[in-house]
Amino acid sequence: MATAARLLLLLFLTAAASAWEMNIRLPTEMLNGGEAVVAPIIHALRPLLGSGGQLAARAGVACDSWRLGVEAHNVIGWKTVPARCEGYVGHYMLGGHYRRDSAVVVDEAIAYAESLQLAGNGKEIWVFDIDETSLSNLPYYAKHGFGATLYNDTSFREYVAEGSAPALPETRRLYRRLLQLGVKPVFLTGRTEDQRNITVTNLRRQGYSGWMELLLKPAVHAAGELQGSAVAYKSGERQKLEDAGFTIVGNIGDQWSDILGTPEGARTFKLPDPMYYIG
Numbered sequence: 001m002a003t004a005a006r007l008l009l010l011l012f013l014t015a016a017a018s019a020w021e022m023n024i025r026l027p028t029e030m031l032n033g034g035e036a037v038v039a040p041i042i043h044a045l046r047p048l049l050g051s052g053g054q055l056a057a058r059a060g061v062a063c064d065s066w067r068l069g070v071e072a073h074n075v076i077g078w079k080t081v082p083a084r085c086e087g088y089v090g091h092y093m094l095g096g097h098y099r100r101d102s103a104v105v106v107d108e109a110i111a112y113a114e115s116l117q118l119a120g121n122g123k124e125i126w127v128f129d130i131d132e133t134s135l136s137n138l139p140y141y142a143k144h145g146f147g148a149t150l151y152n153d154t155s156f157r158e159y160v161a162e163g164s165a166p167a168l169p170e171t172r173r174l175y176r177r178l179l180q181l182g183v184k185p186v187f188l189t190g191r192t193e194d195q196r197n198i199t200v201t202n203l204r205r206q207g208y209s210g211w212m213e214l215l216l217k218p219a220v221h222a223a224g225e226l227q228g229s230a231v232a233y234k235s236g237e238r239q240k241l242e243d244a245g246f247t248i249v250g251n252i253g254d255q256w257s258d259i260l261g262t263p264e265g266a267r268t269f270k271l272p273d274p275m276y277y278i279g
């Protein structure tokens with residue numbers, strides 16, 4: 001009887017294994033000519049739901065390649081995320097990929113900071129951008145197409161006035177480590193002077209304290225645009241800091257305009273942000 005039971009169990013397991021093998025379907029990829037080919041076997045080991053090419057392929061556009069072009073500063077001057085990439089960008093920002101990419105940047109920044117031979121004279125500073133660097137506006141952009149709709153200055157300023165933007169955890173980790181090392185943080189932002197009080201409140205609510213300076217633009221703007229480029233404004237403010245005798249040992253931002261323009265700082269770090277472009 002025991003032998004018969006074991007035989008039945010063996011037959012069941014064999015049948016189940018055969019059914020499993022028969023139902024495996026390797027993912028296919030489409031060549032430019034439209035021909036479907038079996039993807040390399042390694043694809044079977046990767047989840048099909050992710051922030052990579054599978055989602056982009058379903059959208060009919062190489063959104064992952066577009067994002068790479070943005071981060072490498074090859075795709076510039078764009079006004080909105082391509083319409084077909086809205087879902088891709090949203091998935092990237094809300095999933096773990098964005099956080100992992102940010103962690104890589106911050107890990108490198110901390111390793112660099114810890115390697116410095118600091119003078120300890122109170123003149124060594126690190127420049128931080130605010131939006132999408134120190135604070136996240138993802139709650140706002142999640143309701144506005146993740147950058148796939150045109151920027152609306154009025155609605156965005158209303159969101160800023162709430163003072164509810166969460167901290168980017170990785171940036172806050174860098175910020176706190178720099179304070180431990182004796183490097184003074186300086187916030188340099190495209191926000192305007194009329195937003196100073198709510199910005200200070202928001203930063204403090206999210207665990208930022210002890211900064212040396214918070215530099216904002218004059219409270220003069222029309223149609224959401226301030227005169228002059230972000231590169232000119234931020235590099236000019238950094239020059240003022242150096243003229244005052246400070247040494248910029250590091251500079252971090254989500255836009256290339258945060259870190260371009262002399263003086264950039266001894267070393268710059270670019271956080272990911274595929275939702276908008278500021279030149």
